[in-house]
Amino acid sequence: MRREILTSAIAIVVLTVLLGVIFPLVVTGISQVAFPGNANGQKVYVHGRLVGSKIIGQNFAGNPRYFQSRPSATVPPNNAAATTFSNLGPNSVITKKAIAANIAAYLKLNRPYDPGLTVAKVPVDAADTSASGIDPQISVANADIQTHRVAKVRGLSLSRVDGLISKYTSVRGLDFSGEPGVNVLELNLALDRIGSGR
Amino acid sequence: MTFSGWLTIVLFAVILTALAIPLGRYMAAVYAGERTILDPIFRVPERLLYKVMRVDPQREQDWKAYAKSVIIFSVAGFLLLYLILRTQTLWDFTGLNPQHFHSGTWNVSFNTATSFITNTNWQYYGGETTLSYFSQMVGLTVQNFLSAGVGIVVAVALIRGIVGRSGKSLGNFWFDIVRTVLWVLVPISFVVAIVLVWQGSIDNFSHYLVAHTLTGGSQQIAQGPVASQEAIKLLGTNGGGFFNTNSAHPFENPTGFSNFVEMLTVLIIPAALVFMYGRVVGNRRQGYAIYGTMMLMFLGAVVVAYIAEAHGSPAQHAAGLHTAVIHGSTGGNLEGKEQRFGIAGSALFDVVTTVTSCGAVNSAIESFTGIGGAVPMANLSASEVIFGGVGTGLYSILLYVLLAVFIGGLMVGRTPEYLGKKIEGREIKLVALGLLITPLSALFATALATASPAGRASISSNAAGGPQGFSESFYAYLSQANNNGSAFAGYTGYIQPKAGNLGAHGITFADLLGGFTMLFARYAPILFALAVAGSLAGKKISPPGLGTMRTDNGTFVVLLIGVVVLVGALTFFPALLLGPVVQGLTPHLYT
Numbered sequence: 001m002r003r004e005i006l007t008s009a010i011a012i013v014v015l016t017v018l019l020g021v022i023f024p025l026v027v028t029g030i031s032q033v034a035f036p037g038n039a040n041g042q043k044v045y046v047h048g049r050l051v052g053s054k055i056i057g058q059n060f061a062g063n064p065r066y067f068q069s070r071p072s073a074t075v076p077p078n079n080a081a082a083t084t085f086s087n088l089g090p091n092s093v094i095t096k097k098a099i100a101a102n103i104a105a106y107l108k109l110n111r112p113y114d115p116g117l118t119v120a121k122v123p124v125d126a127a128d129t130s131a132s133g134i135d136p137q138i139s140v141a142n143a144d145i146q147t148h149r150v151a152k153v154r155g156l157s158l159s160r161v162d163g164l165i166s167k168y169t170s171v172r173g174l175d176f177s178g179e180p181g182v183n184v185l186e187l188n189l190a191l192d193r194i195g196s197g198r
Numbered sequence: 199m200t201f202s203g204w205l206t207i208v209l210f211a212v213i214l215t216a217l218a219i220p221l222g223r224y225m226a227a228v229y230a231g232e233r234t235i236l237d238p239i240f241r242v243p244e245r246l247l248y249k250v251m252r253v254d255p256q257r258e259q260d261w262k263a264y265a266k267s268v269i270i271f272s273v274a275g276f277l278l279l280y281l282i283l284r285t286q287t288l289w290d291f292t293g294l295n296p297q298h299f300h301s302g303t304w305n306v307s308f309n310t311a312t313s314f315i316t317n318t319n320w321q322y323y324g325g326e327t328t329l330s331y332f333s334q335m336v337g338l339t340v341q342n343f344l345s346a347g348v349g350i351v352v353a354v355a356l357i358r359g360i361v362g363r364s365g366k367s368l369g370n371f372w373f374d375i376v377r378t379v380l381w382v383l384v385p386i387s388f389v390v391a392i393v394l395v396w397q398g399s400i401d402n403f404s405h406y407l408v409a410h411t412l413t414g415g416s417q418q419i420a421q422g423p424v425a426s427q428e429a430i431k432l433l434g435t436n437g438g439g440f441f442n443t444n445s446a447h448p449f450e451n452p453t454g455f456s457n458f459v460e461m462l463t464v465l466i467i468p469a470a471l472v473f474m475y476g477r478v479v480g481n482r483r484q485g486y487a488i489y490g491t492m493m494l495m496f497l498g499a500v501v502v503a504y505i506a507e508a509h510g511s512p513a514q515h516a517a518g519l520h521t522a523v524i525h526g527s528t529g530g531n532l533e534g535k536e537q538r539f540g541i542a543g544s545a546l547f548d549v550v551t552t553v554t555s556c557g558a559v560n561s562a563i564e565s566f567t568g569i570g571g572a573v574p575m576a577n578l579s580a581s582e583v584i585f586g587g588v589g590t591g592l593y594s595i596l597l598y599v600l601l602a603v604f605i606g607g608l609m610v611g612r613t614p615e616y617l618g619k620k621i622e623g624r625e626i627k628l629v630a631l632g633l634l635i636t637p638l639s640a641l642f643a644t645a646l647a648t649a650s651p652a653g654r655a656s657i658s659s660n661a662a663g664g665p666q667g668f669s670e671s672f673y674a675y676l677s678q679a680n681n682n683g684s685a686f687a688g689y690t691g692y693i694q695p696k697a698g699n700l701g702a703h704g705i706t707f708a709d710l711l712g713g714f715t716m717l718f719a720r721y722a723p724i725l726f727a728l729a730v731a732g733s734l735a736g737k738k739i740s741p742p743g744l745g746t747m748r749t750d751n752g753t754f755v756v757l758l759i760g761v762v763v764l765v766g767a768l769t770f771f772p773a774l775l776l777g778p779v780v781q782g783l784t785p786h787l788y789t
Contacts, residue, residue, distance in 0.1 A: 001266075003252075004266060004267060005270055005274075006252070007253055007372070008273070008274040010251050010252070011247075011271060011372070012271070012275055012278050014247065014250055014251065015340065015343075015344060016278065016340045018379075019340045019343045019379070020335050020336035020339050020340040021335070023339070023388075023426060024339060024423050024426040027392070027395075027401060027423075027425060028401045028402065028403070028426065031395040031401040031402075031425060032402065035396055038396065038398050038399070039395055039400055039402055039425075040404065040421075041400045041407060041419060041421060041449070042398065050409045051409055051410055051412060052409040052411060052412075052417060053409070055398050055452055056417075056419055056448055058412070058415075059413070059415060060411075060412065060413050061413045061415065063413050066412060066413065070537065078417065079417075080417055080418060080419040080420060081327070081406055081418035081419065081420045082326065082442065082697055083324070083326065083420075083441055083442050083446075084443060085443060085446075085562035085564070085565065085687055086533065086534055086562065087534070087562055087564045087565065087658060087686070087687050088513070088564075088565055089513075089564060089565065089660070089788075090511035090512060090533075090566065090567045090571070091511070091512050091664070091665070091666065091781045091784065091785075091788055092513060092661070092666060092787060093788065094660050095511070095787075096513040096517045096787055097517075099513060099514060099517040100517040100518070103518065103519065119519070120518065120519075121520075122519060122520075123524070123526070123529075124514070124530065124531075125527065125532050125537050127514075127517070127519055128532040128534070130536055130537070131443055131446035131535050131536045131560065131562050132446040132448060132536060133443065134447070134448065135536050135538075136448055137537040137538055139526055139537055140525075140527070141525060142526075142527065143526075170454075170538065172202060173453055173454035173456070173457075173458060174455055174458075176202055177206050177209075177454045177458040177543065178453065178454015178457055178458070178539055178540060178543050179528055179537060179538060179539065181538050188412055189412070
């Protein structure tokens with residue numbers, strides 16, 4: 001018994017060093033050398049200032065010049081230091097009200113530029129909160145609707161904005177796994193570059 | 199539903215099977231001590247480990263000695279992990295607590311420590327707001343490896359009991375655990391971690407970033423050594439996320455492709471163990487029969503979940519949303535789901551992680567539709583035998599196999615035999631006890647939690663007063679009793695006013711009830727499984743005769759599915775009716 005306890009105590013310490021120190025350090029080391037951009041969060045700088053991470057959604061605060069991210073359940077929205085689900089149930093009045101509020105906000109922002117837009121045409125990703133609260137993407141349908149607004153406010157042609165949307169739309173992994181989505185931050189950054197004449 | 203959605207599901211099943219067969223062959227060699235391709239790398243560290251630990255890997259252990267090693271090793275793991283969580287600030291000198299989080303409270307630390315040693319990874323805390331990088335690495339990552347290892351070695355020991363021709367030996371625990379870690383868990387985790395970083399997962403020790411957003415706001419972005427923990431979290435069917443939103447977080451699961459890789463990583467060992475089993479018992483068809491049973495039940499669950507989620511929820515429809523597939527959007531219930539995974543990638547991930555004891559989530563299970571949410575509950579109700587956790591799945595289904603053999607034997611009036619060994623009263627008693635532990639603890643704990651005001655304090659305010667509140671509580675204890683760890687995450691055992699543990703407190707009732715549920719439902723079945731192994735190990739093998747019931751054909755697969763559904767799922771049927779089924783059958787909205 002005593003021997004077994006001693007063995008367990010030694011084993012847990014030795015294996016902790018191996019699995020909790022050496023293993024993570026090796027993985028970190030190789031990641032930092034092989035994929036430094038990814039391993040450090042795909043930071044995006046504009047004029048030397050960190051403006052975000054390519055794969056972390058950010059809040060565009062209803063500003064009509066920018067494509068808007070999906071609704072987020074974090075406090076404040078798109079909080080990437082305290083992510084959370086909405087945990088709203090499928091049969092709850094609270095859920096219905098939350099979705100209805102998201103739809104109303106979406107219509108208010110977009111209908112002036114797209115008079116044909118109705119509740120029935122709102123894509124689900126524009127009304128439902130994302131899982132992470134920092135979903136970097138929106139659906140192509142959602143982006144297409146917002147194109148009317150962004151193009152008008154920025155004085156760009158629809159086709160120019162459509163071109164950017166295609167450019168920042170991811171494809172399915174290996175052509176079958178997952179869904180295509182438009183990276184909102186990259187798209188908005190590209191729009192700003194046009195605006196500043198570069 | 200879309201064509202590519204169904205294609206993902208089919209390809210997943212095919213690729214999983216194609217990878218699991220060779221891995222099963224490899225693992226059979228690993229536990230037999232035969233030469234393998236990784237020997238040149240790990241032989242030296244292996245011998246070094248035995249030397250430092252002062253064990254003789256050749257020393258044979260009977261079931262009691264083996265069980266003693268399992269338990270004492272787990273206690274040691276618990277103590278170290280609890281200590282690390284409680285003394286988080288002591289380790290600030292390592293520089294691995296850049297956000298200066300305070301140490302955990304006693305009740306939540308107890309729940310977390312039991313949770314990680316039992317391979318449950320139930321989490322009342324949110325990683326990025328409570329845990330230092332030190333605790334994540336040195337505490338949690340280690341138990342991600344070791345709790346997985348313990349599950350696997352128990353399955354290996356049970357197999358040795360089943361095939362053992364004479365004597366009482368089940369092998370040596372230390373040999374098995376060291377080989378599991380070095381030959382299986384470390385190399386696969388390493389490859390998966392690098393693939394995840396390649397796809398966009400992070401792995402660093404930086405301070406949280408502060409970004410100046412395009413609209414003039416600021417955004418704090420959590421960092422950390424994510425990929426190394428993420429890989430073993432999945433491979434070991436642990437499931438405890440680095441971040442609060444687990445595999446939904448873009449840093450844990452960045453792309454549709456990484457999502458596919460993560461799902462494969464979860465199921466690869468449970469699937470390979472079944473093929474390994476067929477090899478070790480000398481009749482691969484025995485493995486195929488069990489694999490067929492698991493795969494059929496798995497695919498059934500996936501189909502139901504995908505259809506239910508693609509249909510959308512009553513709340514969406516009441517708000518006027520159209521949830522059909524349109525150009526540029528897959529529609530469906532996207533509440534609590536990520537765009538890059540879509541409905542199929544979320545439903546499949548959900549089933550993959552709830553049939554196993556993984557419990558990782560890439561979408562909010564609480565926001566699944568009634569029927570979509572009933573699927574994970576039904577998976578858990580089957581007591582983790584549809585693939586199941588690493589090791590736990592195999593030893594649990596083997597107990598079901600023995601029960602099916604017994605029931606089949608009664609039906610045709612023959613002495614039940616399995617692989618030439620007579621199944622007698624003692625084995626069946628142990629099997630029955632082993633199988634009843636999980637339902638017993640899950641239902642008992644749910645009853646306590648819903649009947650007492652202290653238990654109801656954990657129900658989220660949005661769900662109180664309707665079937666959702668019951669579903670939350672039931673799911674919590676079902677998940678903990680199955681050592682799964684996924685959650686209807688509104689249910690809480692930890693209140694934290696702001697990030698960093700300062701001024702935070704646990705909900706003692708939920709923390710302790712959950713902790714003891716996890717411990718009991720983990721170690722009692724392990725003891726019964728090892729006892730069955732010990733009991734079988736000494737039995738003579740008689741050659742199959744005309745009257746022997748075959749356990750490697752389609753008839754037996756049907757019988758086995760029947761027994762699993764009858765014993766496992768029906769035990770929980772009344773409870774399932776009260777929560778998710780009510781929600782799935784009605785368009786009514788509750789306040």
